[in-house]
Amino acid sequence: MAAELNVRFRIRANAEREHAGHDGKFAHRKSVDVVRRRGEHLVRDFRRVTAVCRNLERDDSISAVESAVAGQYGAAVVEQRQEAIGQLAGGVAHDFNNLLMVIKGYGDMVLEEVRDQHELAEQVKEICIAGERAAALTRQLLAFSRKQMLEPRVVNVNDILRNVEKMLRRLIGEDVELTVEQDSTLGNILVDPGQLEQVIMNLCVNARDAMPTGGSLSLKTSNVTIDGEYVSDHPGFAEGEFVQLRVEDTGIGMDEQTKTRIFEPFFTTKEKGKGTGLGLSTVHGIVKQSGGQINVYSELGKGTVFNIYFPRIDKQVSSSSHGGDGVATLRGTEHILLVEDELNVRTLIRKALERHGYRVSEAEHGQHALDLIDAEEGIYDLVITDVVMPRMGGVELIDRVRKLKPEMKFVLMSGYTEHALIQNGTIQEHVTFVNKPCQPQILLQKVRLTLDKGNGQ
Known part of the structure; x- marks a missing residue:
């Protein structure tokens, strides 16, 4: 297993001492360093591994230590390989999700327009089904790479x-x-x-x-x-x-x-x-x-x-919120600031929002959005933002805007994120999450629900 990654290691006994155990028998303790070879470089872990080898000869103790360390190090190599594959899979899935959101989004919009044209509608429906299958595959990749948006x-x-x-x-x-x-x-x-x-x-x-x-x-x-x-x-x-x-x-x-x-x-x-x-x-x-x-x-x-x-945690079970996801209408007249660095995704979302009556302003990244909010204070009812963007990401944008406008509402979109605030769910109290790729219908529903929160609805 280690050879596949061009990683080799050797074990060197640094010290040896005897001590009496609780049962009065003597045990040999070997404290070792694990030295790995990566390409032409030696890397010393300084992992101090202690093996208690009861009733063994001294030479056998060294062998036992080597076996124990080899087993644990082999497991670490497997974990490192999974992490490397996960990084690759997560990056691919993130980019793929943006493409799928455009494919599925426009597919759904076209399907609404051609429902009365049976043959054409069936063809568009097949595009939407294929897009959903591809989206399911990216969700599996993101799950493996541990980069899903979770709502714990x-x-x-x-x-x-x-x-x-x-x-x-x-x-x-x-x-x-x-x-x-x-x-x-x-x-x-x-x-x-x-x-x-x-x-x-x-x-x-x-x-x-x-x-x-x-x-x-x-x-x-x-x-x-x-x-x-x-x-x-x-x-x-x-x-x-x-x-x-x-x-x-x-x-x-x-x-x-x-x-x-x-x-x-x-x-x-x-x-x-x-x-x-x-x-x-x-x-x-x-x-x-x-x-x-x-x-x-x-x-x-x-x-x-x-x-x-x-x-195990000492807290009461959370009440389910799934029963209240229905909304009376997807339409609105509020002013929304849309923050998304991918032009095709941003265009899709803007069109979907405008078709349902919303006014939309656009920003390419978090800093651009912050500049707009500073210049036009008080005119936005909601901010829709992606997480991963150049110059300033969505999480930092939310933190900065909160200091200026504590009452601002947010919809946060992402196929995945590595940001700790998202992973541990500490900002969920004032942010609605939307997983990419999502159907325009789902996004519109989340937008309406978020806008209506705190309005007596």
Whole structure:
């Protein structure tokens, strides 16, 4: 695995000492540095790895240390490779989302114009369907690369399971027996509920495909405490109180080589045309971006277990807001400042807004928008802004405008963002999020809802 990335390492024992353990037996502790070779450069990690090798000879202790470090370093290499692929995938998906927003947006607008022309309408509809499929693919890429726009809420995993159980039973088929075991004392977690549903669906589809002749699939929730001993054996985990979701199947299982690659994008063991190889990589990305951890246990012929852990929090479940998404009208006469650096995207949104009665001013980036607001104070009812733009991005723009006009309302658009304020959801109280690519109808609905907030509607 390491050789594929041209990364090599060696282990050097720096010090050795003996001490008596709690049981009175002596153990050898080896403190080592990990030295990696990247191309022609040596990089010393100075990761001090201590191995306790009870009842071993001194020479065997060095070997044990080398094995332990090799295993942990191999896992780090896999993580680095996934991050590199994720950076590439996220960048491509971001640019692709802007193109898709134009394709899907104009497709929807044309479809409204030609609905009475049956043959032409069917052709345009196929364009819209293809655009939606492409958008679904970019969402998977963004999930893997951990750059999705998340809207985290306090939820209980038991509630999520109840919401999707009926759908899951239809999804996995009659030849797979589904059992759901819920801990009645289960704690709450902070996640995007829609993304958690996606995680559950993907894992269940993966389990179904691993049981072509039928079998058993079980979902179980529980409260768990992760201690130091578990953390030492599972790099990346932290001590604390967690909620665990366990997904176990009786399928064909995996060998060790397959297990090390299951979270890689586009890796699949299915026949050509039977899978994209993004299902489990999407799961991995969502869990990681949500602050969770995931591990997998599997044996050939014995099935697979996925364990997912989310930090437990002491907060009440958030009330759902999905029921109030309907609006009486998409039209309005308010003045909107549209901030978007991509000309084709900006033109599409402006046309959609103007067709529904809004007055629109345009800015190419955050600094341009700030200049307009300074020059024409008090004339804008709403700011629609992208996140990633030159000179000044959307998040900084919101912060700056808030200081000048605390009452200003915002709609923030993005296919993804790496900004911490977005990832931890700290600005959601006064900003409406819209994921790119979105249909003009969805954007118009969000605009109307945002404008009506606080107006007694």
